[in-house]
Amino acid sequence: MIEVRDLSKRYGNTLAVDDLTFTVRPGVVTGFLGPNGSGKSTTIRLILGLDAPAAGDASVNGKQYRDHPAPLHEVGALLEARSVHPGRSAYNHLLALAQTHGISRRRVDDLIDLVGLQSVAHKRAGEFSLGMGQRLGIASALLGDPSTLILDEPVNGLDPEGIHWIRNLLKGLAAEGRTVFVSSHLMSEMALTAEQVIVIGRGRLITDIRVDEFVRQASGKVVHVRSPQAEKLRALLSRPGVGVNVDGDPSLLEVTGLTAAEVGDAANEAGIALHELTPQQASLEEAFMTLTREEVEYKTPA
Amino acid sequence: MSTSATTSAPGLPHTGRLTQMRIFRSEWTKLRSVRSTRWAFLTAVVFTIGIATLACAVVSHHWDQVSPQDRADFHPLDPNLAGLQLAQLALGVLGVLVITAEYSTGMIRASMTAVPRRLPVLWGKVVVYGLVTLALMLPATLIAFAIGEWIFSGRHIGVSFSDPGVARAVIGAALYVTVVGLFGLGLGAIVRNTAGGIASFAGLMFVLPPLMNVFPASWNDAASPYLPLAAGEAVMATTPANHLSPWVGLALFAGYAAAAIAIAAVLLVRRDT
Numbered sequence: 001m002i003e004v005r006d007l008s009k010r011y012g013n014t015l016a017v018d019d020l021t022f023t024v025r026p027g028v029v030t031g032f033l034g035p036n037g038s039g040k041s042t043t044i045r046l047i048l049g050l051d052a053p054a055a056g057d058a059s060v061n062g063k064q065y066r067d068h069p070a071p072l073h074e075v076g077a078l079l080e081a082r083s084v085h086p087g088r089s090a091y092n093h094l095l096a097l098a099q100t101h102g103i104s105r106r107r108v109d110d111l112i113d114l115v116g117l118q119s120v121a122h123k124r125a126g127e128f129s130l131g132m133g134q135r136l137g138i139a140s141a142l143l144g145d146p147s148t149l150i151l152d153e154p155v156n157g158l159d160p161e162g163i164h165w166i167r168n169l170l171k172g173l174a175a176e177g178r179t180v181f182v183s184s185h186l187m188s189e190m191a192l193t194a195e196q197v198i199v200i201g202r203g204r205l206i207t208d209i210r211v212d213e214f215v216r217q218a219s220g221k222v223v224h225v226r227s228p229q230a231e232k233l234r235a236l237l238s239r240p241g242v243g244v245n246v247d248g249d250p251s252l253l254e255v256t257g258l259t260a261a262e263v264g265d266a267a268n269e270a271g272i273a274l275h276e277l278t279p280q281q282a283s284l285e286e287a288f289m290t291l292t293r294e295e296v297e298y299k300t301p302a
Numbered sequence: 303m304s305t306s307a308t309t310s311a312p313g314l315p316h317t318g319r320l321t322q323m324r325i326f327r328s329e330w331t332k333l334r335s336v337r338s339t340r341w342a343f344l345t346a347v348v349f350t351i352g353i354a355t356l357a358c359a360v361v362s363h364h365w366d367q368v369s370p371q372d373r374a375d376f377h378p379l380d381p382n383l384a385g386l387q388l389a390q391l392a393l394g395v396l397g398v399l400v401i402t403a404e405y406s407t408g409m410i411r412a413s414m415t416a417v418p419r420r421l422p423v424l425w426g427k428v429v430v431y432g433l434v435t436l437a438l439m440l441p442a443t444l445i446a447f448a449i450g451e452w453i454f455s456g457r458h459i460g461v462s463f464s465d466p467g468v469a470r471a472v473i474g475a476a477l478y479v480t481v482v483g484l485f486g487l488g489l490g491a492i493v494r495n496t497a498g499g500i501a502s503f504a505g506l507m508f509v510l511p512p513l514m515n516v517f518p519a520s521w522n523d524a525a526s527p528y529l530p531l532a533a534g535e536a537v538m539a540t541t542p543a544n545h546l547s548p549w550v551g552l553a554l555f556a557g558y559a560a561a562a563i564a565i566a567a568v569l570l571v572r573r574d575t
Contacts, residue, residue: 049418050411051574066418070319083411085336085403092335093412099328100416101318140412144318 001026001179002047002148006056009042009203016042018203019056024181024196026147029174031194031211032183035292039203040183041080044152048077060148072101072144078137080152080183086126090117090136093125097140111139130157138166148179155189167193187288191215201292215284223260225253225267226276233272237263251275322422329426333400333434342396343434346389346479347442353385354446358453365457377540378461379468382450383475386443386538390482393435394507397486398499400431401566405494414575424491424567428484435483440476447472467540470548474537481534481556482507488562492569507531527551530558 002024009017017039024030034040045051047058049066057064060075068074084093094108112121115135120128125136134157141149151170155163170193174180184190190197191211199206207214227233230251234244242257255263260279267274333339358381361368368376401424404410417423447463454460461468489506490499511529514522526532527546536551545551 045575048415050414068418070316071418072416073316073318077415079408079411079415081408081411083408083415085332085407085409087336087338087403088332088409089335092331096328096331096335097412097416099331100320100325102321102324103318145316 001062002058002060002150002181004043004047004056004058007043007046007053007058008055009039009046009051010054016203017046017053020200020203020205021056022198022205022208024179024198026179027174027177028195029170029180029182029193031190031197032181032200033187033190033197033288034183034185034200034206036185038201038292040185040200041152042203043200044077044079044150044183047150048075070101070144072097072103072146074144074146075148075150076141076144076146077149078134078141078151078154080156082133084125084133084136087124089122090125090128090139091121093136094140094143098143101144103143107143111142114142115139131159131162134158134162138169146178149173149181151180151182153183153185155184163189187284191284199288199291206291214287217287221256221287221290222280223255223258223263224276224278224280225255225263225274226251227253227267227272227274229272232270233267236266236270236272254280320417320419320422322425325417325422325426326430328416329423329430330434333430336403338399338403339396342392342399343438345392347438349388349392350385350439350442351446351449353388354382355449355453357381357384358450362453362457362459365459375541376459378450378454378459379447379471379538379540382447383443383471383538385446386475386479389439389442390479390507393439393479393483394486394503395500397431397483397488398490398503399496400427400487401490402494402496402499406496410575420570420575421567424563424570427487427491428563431487432480432484436476436480439479440473443472443476467548471538471540474548474552478534478537478552478555481552481559485530485555485559485562488559488566491566492562528554530555533558 004020004022007017007020008015020039020043032040032043042051043058046053047060047065049064059065061068065071065075088096091108091112094111095105098104098108112118115138117132117135117139120132125133128136134154138151138154141151149170154166154170158166170180170182174195182190182194187197194211196209197211197214198208225233228251230246230253234246234253237244237253237255237258242255245254245256246252247254258266260277264274264277358378361376361381404413413423414420451460451462463469463472485507486499486503489502490496493499493502507530511526511531514526514529517525527536533546533551534555536545537548539545539548546554
């Protein structure tokens with residue numbers, strides 16, 4: 001269980017985390033979603049006590065992280081930034097972390113097997129690929145058999161097989177009753193793994209919602225309309241809050257902000273013939289982008 | 303690798319809680335498992351023994367040509383301790399690296415996540431690095447002394463370990479280079495950056511003394527013995543000069559190192575990682 005209350009963090013003039021409040025519950029995978037630069041990594045650093053908040057607090061399993069007598073048994077963390085000395089072997093890296101808590105060498109060996117690094121365990125970590133580095137990071141997160149896992153962009157750099165492995169691992173950990181908190185900037189990834197998503201943008205909470213509810217809300221927002229009088233229909237529908245796009249085919253309109261029924265009724269009243277009227281399933285990625293559009297800090301000029 | 307693994311591995315009895323003793327063990331693992339440690343310690347030991355041997359052999363070989371004046375100024379410990387000039391550089395730089403490498407590689411985030419109270423990691427590094435340095439450098443200085451005296455014995459110009467000040471200088475030399483390493487560690491922990499750490503270490507130790515020459519001679523003479531290098535080296539002094547007394551000098555130098563570590567400790571708790 002992770003509880004974040006009124007959390008804020010400022011770097012210079014930038015408010016990286018802005019009065020954030022949410023709770024991450026055990027037993028399900030919770031996604032932590034937001035565009036790059038939205039404050040996900042900062043929030044995770046604040047939860048782990050690596051950075052001090054400007055205001056508010058974060059607790060894990062009822063206590064501030066630093067107040068736990070055996071932190072690695074409470075929380076396992078994978079940080080986005082690399083946190084391994086490249087000159088040290090994977091085995092010695094894990095051993096040094098394990099020794100702080102009196103965790104056995106046997107456990108270190110078990111985890112190297114679990115993440116599939118047996119053949120390179122005694123190689124310098126600097127020679128690892130991005131994917132192998134992620135596996136080492138996941139091994140260190142699981143070292144203390146923690147009841148809470150916090151993983152920042154764990155699928156980064158993994159091949160499809162590795163991504164599949166991570167998804168199953170996370171779901172399995174949640175099914176064991178653990179709290180699993182996973183950040184990502186890809187909604188599609190979260191839709192496959194998470195049951196709950198916490199979405200932030202520019203350090204602020206946008207929504208805290210079940211994934212199936214998010215999918216339901218995301219669909220049916222776009223309507224495709226085909227008409228021989230497309231130009232006339234376009235003029236008729238255009239008003240504030242409604243978007244009408246023409247993409248290539250001049251007889252096909254892509255309408256946002258109106259339901260299929262509203263478009264059909266309006267055409268009927270104006271005596272405009274319709275040849276097609278189709279509500280579209282917006283992709284999750286589109287829905288996510290719509291949701292966070294206002295909050296994206298580094299927007300690509302359209 | 304099995305893609306069917308869906309659990310976190312076999313269950314683990316939660317024996318753990320953080321203890322300073324366990325953190326010492328962890329820091330020992332960190333120290334011994336990177337190459338820079340081996341190279342720096344090897345350099346320090348080889349220079350300490352090798353340069354002592356070389357310098358003593360050269361002096362012994364040319365003793366017949368040495369003028370009576372130079373013979374009077376000569377102290378057999380001087381060539382014996384010559385190698386420490388290089389050893390201290392290697393140990394000071396390694397001291398800086400012991401902490402700054404954690405920052406440059408990001409390892410510090412893993413370390414501070416495992417030990418979120420942070421300070422035990424610093425104490426762990428200070429104790430482990432200090433003890434390992436002393437454990438290597440004390441035998442190294444004793445071996446260098448034994449070899450030098452064996453070379454000098456043919457010329458009857460040697461000294462005995464029991465002669466006044468000899469044991470103090472030889473053992474003090476090992477203590478001195480250990481403090482040099484800890485001074486580097488403290489500065490590295492303040493600066494958190496390898497280049498900056500080495501620059502501040504070299505600056506305070508080796509650049510500050512000649513800079514004192516810009517001041518009037520009377521100021522220079524008054525202040526110079528209190529600078530880190532001069533204070534620390536007083537413990538190895540063989541001739542009375544403009545020095546603090548040996549143990550006072552070493553204690554002052556240890557005080558500088560302790561001050562650097564104390565400042566680092568305060569900053570470690572306050573700063574974001």
